[in-house]
Amino acid sequence: MSSQESESPPLPPYSYVPGGRWPHPTSSPLGHLHGRPPEHTPPIEGDAWPESKAYLRGVALFNAGYYWEAHEAWEALWHAHERRGPTATVLKGLIKLAAAGVKIREGRVAGARTHARRAAEHFADAMAEAGSRQIGLDLTQWIKHAETIACDPPEDAGRPETAVHEVFPFRVEPRFPA
Numbered sequence: 001m002s003s004q005e006s007e008s009p010p011l012p013p014y015s016y017v018p019g020g021r022w023p024h025p026t027s028s029p030l031g032h033l034h035g036r037p038p039e040h041t042p043p044i045e046g047d048a049w050p051e052s053k054a055y056l057r058g059v060a061l062f063n064a065g066y067y068w069e070a071h072e073a074w075e076a077l078w079h080a081h082e083r084r085g086p087t088a089t090v091l092k093g094l095i096k097l098a099a100a101g102v103k104i105r106e107g108r109v110a111g112a113r114t115h116a117r118r119a120a121e122h123f124a125d126a127m128a129e130a131g132s133r134q135i136g137l138d139l140t141q142w143i144k145h146a147e148t149i150a151c152d153p154p155e156d157a158g159r160p161e162t163a164v165h166e167v168f169p170f171r172v173e174p175r176f177p178a
Contacts, residue, residue, distance in 0.1 A: 014163035065166035067101030086130035093122030120146035136174025
């Protein structure tokens with residue numbers, strides 16, 4: 001276990017799905033993040049993505065089926081990058097893919113397709129700007145993942161009373177090139 005993993009906060013008690021049974025994490029008084037100030041999120045410097053708590057938190061949340069929460073973690077990092085540059089563009093792709101996961105959980109297939117298509121476009125834009133390996137990801141593979149979801153979104157949205165449900169057949173696994 002890395003030091004980052006040992007420092008990771010526990011996963012939330014539920015994954016937020018708009019219109020679902022669970023309260024909005026920040027705006028509802030019953031939300032698990034209600035009243036907490038947002039954490040300071042510094043940008044990723046160079047290849048130091050393994051040191052980015054926000055990036056790795058988003059990865060852990062996404063992989064566990066917490067798509068709304070992953071979206072929020074990566075969005076804070078996207079803002080830290082001032083929404084510009086290749087790292088911000090990769091983050092925007094991940095944000096869109098997480099949004100596709102939320103749409104699948106909502107049962108809104110058209111929305112999932114749209115978000116996944118946009119994710120593929122963001123990954124392609126970032127790859128054209130700065131190469132196929134960024135923040136530990138092979139963008140060629142992420143374009144394929146996003147295009148697959150855009151063409152054939154997963155049908156299993158999970159039961160509404162289920163606190164967390166993974167919908168994607170892949171995981172975000174950043175690594176340094178061999």
